[in-house]
Amino acid sequence: MPIKSKPVTRPRKKARPDYRRKIGQPPGALIHLGDIKTPSPAITLFEYDRTGFKECRFASVAESRSFEPAHDVVWLNVYGLQQPEVMSEIGRRFALHPLTLEDILNTHQRPKLDDYGSYLFFVARAWRTAEDSGELVSDQVSIVLGERFVLTFQERPGGLFDPIRERLRQGSGPARERGPDYLAYSLLDAVVDRYFNVLESLGGQIDQLEDTIDQPRAAHLITAINRLKHDTRELRRTVWPLREVITSLQRVDERFVKRSTDIYLRDVYDHIVQVVESLDSLRDATGDLLDLHISLDSQRLNTEVRALTVVSMLFMPATLISGIFGMNFQTMPWLSLPNGFWFALSLMLGIASIMGLIFWRRQWLQNS
Amino acid sequence: MPIKSKPVTRPRKKARPDYRRKIGQPPGALIHLGDIKTPSPAITLFEYDRTGFKECRFASVAESRSFEPAHDVVWLNVYGLQQPEVMSEIGRRFALHPLTLEDILNTHQRPKLDDYGSYLFFVARAWRTAEDSGELVSDQVSIVLGERFVLTFQERPGGLFDPIRERLRQGSGPARERGPDYLAYSLLDAVVDRYFNVLESLGGQIDQLEDTIDQPRAAHLITAINRLKHDTRELRRTVWPLREVITSLQRVDERFVKRSTDIYLRDVYDHIVQVVESLDSLRDATGDLLDLHISLDSQRLNTEVRALTVVSMLFMPATLISGIFGMNFQTMPWLSLPNGFWFALSLMLGIASIMGLIFWRRQWLQNS
Amino acid sequence: MPIKSKPVTRPRKKARPDYRRKIGQPPGALIHLGDIKTPSPAITLFEYDRTGFKECRFASVAESRSFEPAHDVVWLNVYGLQQPEVMSEIGRRFALHPLTLEDILNTHQRPKLDDYGSYLFFVARAWRTAEDSGELVSDQVSIVLGERFVLTFQERPGGLFDPIRERLRQGSGPARERGPDYLAYSLLDAVVDRYFNVLESLGGQIDQLEDTIDQPRAAHLITAINRLKHDTRELRRTVWPLREVITSLQRVDERFVKRSTDIYLRDVYDHIVQVVESLDSLRDATGDLLDLHISLDSQRLNTEVRALTVVSMLFMPATLISGIFGMNFQTMPWLSLPNGFWFALSLMLGIASIMGLIFWRRQWLQNS
Amino acid sequence: MPIKSKPVTRPRKKARPDYRRKIGQPPGALIHLGDIKTPSPAITLFEYDRTGFKECRFASVAESRSFEPAHDVVWLNVYGLQQPEVMSEIGRRFALHPLTLEDILNTHQRPKLDDYGSYLFFVARAWRTAEDSGELVSDQVSIVLGERFVLTFQERPGGLFDPIRERLRQGSGPARERGPDYLAYSLLDAVVDRYFNVLESLGGQIDQLEDTIDQPRAAHLITAINRLKHDTRELRRTVWPLREVITSLQRVDERFVKRSTDIYLRDVYDHIVQVVESLDSLRDATGDLLDLHISLDSQRLNTEVRALTVVSMLFMPATLISGIFGMNFQTMPWLSLPNGFWFALSLMLGIASIMGLIFWRRQWLQNS
Amino acid sequence: MPIKSKPVTRPRKKARPDYRRKIGQPPGALIHLGDIKTPSPAITLFEYDRTGFKECRFASVAESRSFEPAHDVVWLNVYGLQQPEVMSEIGRRFALHPLTLEDILNTHQRPKLDDYGSYLFFVARAWRTAEDSGELVSDQVSIVLGERFVLTFQERPGGLFDPIRERLRQGSGPARERGPDYLAYSLLDAVVDRYFNVLESLGGQIDQLEDTIDQPRAAHLITAINRLKHDTRELRRTVWPLREVITSLQRVDERFVKRSTDIYLRDVYDHIVQVVESLDSLRDATGDLLDLHISLDSQRLNTEVRALTVVSMLFMPATLISGIFGMNFQTMPWLSLPNGFWFALSLMLGIASIMGLIFWRRQWLQNS
Ligand SMILES: [Mg+2]
Ligand SMILES: [Mg+2]
Ligand SMILES: [Mg+2]
Ligand SMILES: [Mg+2]
Ligand SMILES: [Mg+2]
Ligand SMILES: [Mg+2]
Ligand SMILES: [Mg+2]
Ligand SMILES: [Mg+2]
Ligand SMILES: [Mg+2]
Ligand SMILES: [Mg+2]
Ligand SMILES: [Mg+2]
Ligand SMILES: [Mg+2]
Ligand SMILES: [Mg+2]
Ligand SMILES: [Mg+2]
Ligand SMILES: [Mg+2]
Ligand SMILES: [Mg+2]
Ligand SMILES: [Mg+2]
Ligand SMILES: [Mg+2]
Ligand SMILES: [Mg+2]
Ligand SMILES: [Mg+2]
């Protein structure tokens, strides 16, 4: 009977940002606050308009310096944020405010939209299920939307924007015909589409838990439900403020977002509300599941204890009778009868049977 | 004592949409996200005004192409959404935005109203109790309201709008005299009327649960209450946003909804608020019911265990006395008396009786 | 030990409206949705102004047709709603919208105010404690306020407006001097005054429950607290929206409510807020009471079980000693001593006494 | 083991207003709804401005009739509300609306501000700890603020406004130099200052409870915590609406409150928010305390029951061994050995010791 | 088995302000309400602009009187608030309102912003972990922002603003180039940066608790979780209103805060929201942790009790058999067989083994 269940019941550790390195620094200091997730930064550039499309990839910052855009819309994507010189070069090139660069590097931003006058800066959080551990992991996606350019910054390559790149390459649909605002919409849409993937993974987990909810003595079940509750909550915390980002985008100056793009933003908005509602459903379902498991488990344990108590009572009259016929009185009935022993045994059995019958009919011997 | 109660305690599986097919698709891609609920689409058309009424039914899209309306108001109803070509044909004919078509096909929309300039698009969820299983099932009802037409899209035929069709055929009341806005109101009213049916079914279930709330050891009761809680919650989630749809309809351009229709919309609004309040009542009642059942059940179990403990105590003094007279001392009182055995037995019985009397008066032997 | 407590623990059935008769009907269909509470409708009419007062009572609708008012303000009161022809006659006479009549007949309206342009229609719910069963019962009070008339519709006569009638008859105070708006205020004030009666009844019930809160094994207590909780909740649900009705009345056109009446409406508003706050207090108090009862009850039961366990331990050493001296060893101490038996008995008693003392000092024998 | 803990666990009775006397009365009827707290009313009058100060006290209403004010600001204070003729005389003199007088007499008003055009009427609730019982008691303070006068009505003398009187007498600070609005502010400030006293008393109670939170079997603790919870809630209910009163005072016409007084009102506002936050802290702390006590108590009881169960197990093998050697077989080992008895006893002790050791190491014998 | 766990389970005492000294005082009375945290006040002065920088330290108020500023921006910092004459001197010099001075001295202010016309006054709460006890301690930071000066008042020196002083001395970055508004922003930023330190400390505590969550019988765990809950709550209470302070600062007159500083204030705002969200996460996590611990602990205890009950049942048949063969019947089977004793013993062992096997397979002997 060893008590060694620690591994299952210990909740998963969370990575918490190390804010200490930041304290006492002047505003705008470029210190990367986040885990280093990629060995070296990779910079890719797409430029396009109705007339054409060009794609290039820079090995270093130096290489990118000579670049001059030939098309109307420029999309620069950066993977990996650990080299401050890359960031400050981009900052100089696109005239970004130091606070923007700081927010890009500090990858624990809450989703938000900041209007810096000459560009919009917004942040979203991309979630996915890790292939190895099955755990939820998240990355910050920072987007700068100018009048003619879009900059995106991600912590590591994840294929999140690959379908958009493909559509730009093929030039199918309105992809190349519309401006940077439509590209920004497509990026947000890609982030939100991933949430549905995560929802499915969480839904699958809850289905699995529902199948084993009446398992006895399942400490791991309680822990799993708590983990699910926690994941749902964390996800909701980064999805909910994205709603405001979308709403704000529909209200910014038409220099950045054309009114004809609003209907598309409304569609993303719908999806976010759907995600949040599904998360609320999941949260309620996990809460109910926990209550249900605790109720069922305690009910089972209690009926088991009662069944045991009842069984132990069956022995009492028999033990008493054996004690009585073991007394040393000189004159005692039955002792000298040839079948006295068997009479006594029958008496024991008889009483136990009657009691057992009564208990059975009261359903006290059934333990669940 | 087998532990095999799985079937009763396992909560019902929910159908969750398979969003994976949608990820990476450009906006407006026509993929039907929903269960296929009908073998082939059916298209019916009503056209009417004060002067007359005509009704026709199209077997295929091709057949409908030659149709030219002869009356002021056109109502096109489509059952079954699995053929993209039907949808895109209708989209072309009525100049619907690709995002509208997408929302019609993705039947997991939250109730909402979108103003597309040349038409309004709104979505409601119709609920009913399945005849076979008694479970709650829901379908998305998509409505497009133009200046002269109403389009309705349903996942399968359910007779929801039959009373409206009948009133149009008979021309009784203001049915044919008013415009598409009054028709749209009638459709929403029909959806909301059905909610009262579902409320009654839920109310009946709760009445049944109340009758059996003090049943001992009822794991199925806990599961049933949780199911009811879940259904109430799901229903509330799709009814609540419909309130906003109605409110928005009262504020749209008079091209779409005449101000004289507002008083009717207010009536539907009243009904929705009534439904939501009843759902809140049901939710509180189920919550109380669950608490009540758990309280009563635990109270009963505890008093049963105490009664058993008390009964087992009655045997203790008797067993001790039998042990005492079974000791092998050379000199012991009563042993040689002719009635010593009966004295000992009387002592046992006497002590047990006194104890039993005390316990009885303390009400410790009553087990509920 | 019989399990027959069903009657006390089964919660009271609620009357739920039978909405099925209404489904599929066109808007404005006059079907009485509510219990029939009075054998036949009774119509009374008051007309008054500064110059005089007249009161009459109509046995049938036909009789009322010839009536022509001679004073400025007309107040028509109807008891009993089961005759559609009475309702449609009144509707024609006062030019009421079909939806107004429908709302009057469907006596499950939530309190609300509708502005129909030529009159205001508002609904309140009157509560009282049934004399026979002591249960809370409620009736819908529908009020139509025109520029020169007030119509009131009640499900059955209850004496609710008798003090107002008396004041009109006596002509004391401003009763006859002010217009229909002051009459409407007086009617609402009468409805709200009754709430204080109900509050007192609920308060009395809670006082009674507080006196018996530490009663052991009281399933009926849990049920009674739940019933109180439910009543408080239902009452609150119909009082809260009345607040909005009053607020709206202060904002309607001066044709219907003169600004000099506002101060009186504000007074009723105050009373409603007071009622709602008292209901919140009652709800919190019942919640606490339930928690308190469950805590105390479980504490008592647990200490009782511990006391029993402790008592049963007192027998163990004695039983063991009796067993030891009952062993059949050839050489055993004490057996041949003349007082050996009494030594053994003293040993048993001594050990039990010491244990009892220890348990007593730990307060393990006290069972509450 | 008697069950007589009723006195400690029965919650304190609350005085509830007897609204029945009010029902059916016309609006403005002067019936004193509240406990009579003082034998006869006492009326004091202060009049002052920059130039001087005068204080007088009237034994009866008649006496006050001849009074004519000689200074700019008049402050009339009334203790005791049971004589309607005093109230109606004051009402006539200062032209108060009947509804104002009614609200002064019905001392169960919620804090509120009513603008009657020629004066403002507001109500606050003063709380203090009763010296004898230590219970919280409250009185209604009604204040009428005119352009040149302030009227205050209290249920009984409590020294609440004595510091203000003293400052007026001494003429120190801005007391005499500012108008009735500053006086009204000072009165509200005095009421709010008293709340901090009550907060300290509640804080002291919670400190005391925290010291005894791990006391076993403490039904009185649960009751005391519930009482504290109730007091905190009641206090909060009358403090929260006072916030709105202050906010409204900052928005009324400058005839009544000069804008230079706003900064003082903002200070009182700050204090009210501080009181409410402290009450929220207290409420959370009491909630946690209750949960903590129940957790600790149930944990202790459960470990005690386990310890008892464990101890009872120590006897089982010994009892079995004694039974085995008490069997009557003709051939049994050890029986004829001279030290057989001691071998048996050693076996019993040895097994019990090993079991005891195992249980001790598992910490099953420690009962907390 | 002693019950002496008081030290661990008694919650930590909180310092509550002694408001009694303040009651009855006129508004603006300078009484220091707070613990005296520093032996004597220390006054330091920084003055700077683009052209230069000067720093000086005054030993007494007298010394500071002769000071005349030579640069545009003056920053006066005061540590220690116990000398009213220092405060009133500063008040005179900078024309502060008595209510401002009162709020500075009463160090229990809720974070807030007051606009006094000629200056802004705002209050924040600085938190840190005490080095000795590891407990959270807080100080009030009062800031007065004039058109050309900033005054800061702290209860004791804590190095909070040292990085800002260093940046001013070095003249690096925009520190000296911008006005008092940027300095005020830097001060608030320094306060908020410290919150992240505290968050890390709380996060570390929760990680530690998570590691020991499945420890049996851990009363200290429950207390620790409750303490953490309490700290989180208190912290949140002083961080949340700071959000409003920042929002208000973005809306004040441009005399005090230039619009170019807004983007910096928005950055602090982001950090505050991040802190509040992290606190919410911590609160949810502690709540879950408490529930998890109680669930696991109760589950373990229950399974232990069941295991003990099961083990005790193994002895019952054996004890009965020994009693049966100890009966004194003249004719009994087996008694005279040479191996009868061993047959009986085998029977006992056999039955116990079979029962043990059954219990083992039901997993009733495993106790966790
Ligand atoms: Mg965050
Ligand atoms: Mg976040
Ligand atoms: Mg969509
Ligand atoms: Mg959508
Ligand atoms: Mg759910
Ligand atoms: Mg739940
Ligand atoms: Mg949805
Ligand atoms: Mg929904
Ligand atoms: Mg209606
Ligand atoms: Mg209910
Ligand atoms: Mg409940
Ligand atoms: Mg209604
Ligand atoms: Mg209702
Ligand atoms: Mg209602
Ligand atoms: Mg009043
Ligand atoms: Mg009132
Ligand atoms: Mg209360
Ligand atoms: Mg409670
Ligand atoms: Mg009140
Ligand atoms: Mg109140």
Ligand SMILES: [Mg+2]
């Ligand atoms: Mg202040």
Ligand SMILES: [Mg+2]
């Ligand atoms: Mg303050």
Ligand SMILES: [Mg+2]
């Ligand atoms: Mg607290």
Ligand SMILES: [Mg+2]
């Ligand atoms: Mg709590």
Ligand SMILES: [Mg+2]
């Ligand atoms: Mg505070």
Ligand SMILES: [Mg+2]
């Ligand atoms: Mg707050």
Ligand SMILES: [Mg+2]
């Ligand atoms: Mg605070």
Ligand SMILES: [Mg+2]
């Ligand atoms: Mg930032």
Ligand SMILES: [Mg+2]
């Ligand atoms: Mg930030």
Ligand SMILES: [Mg+2]
């Ligand atoms: Mg968390």
Ligand SMILES: [Mg+2]
């Ligand atoms: Mg929780």
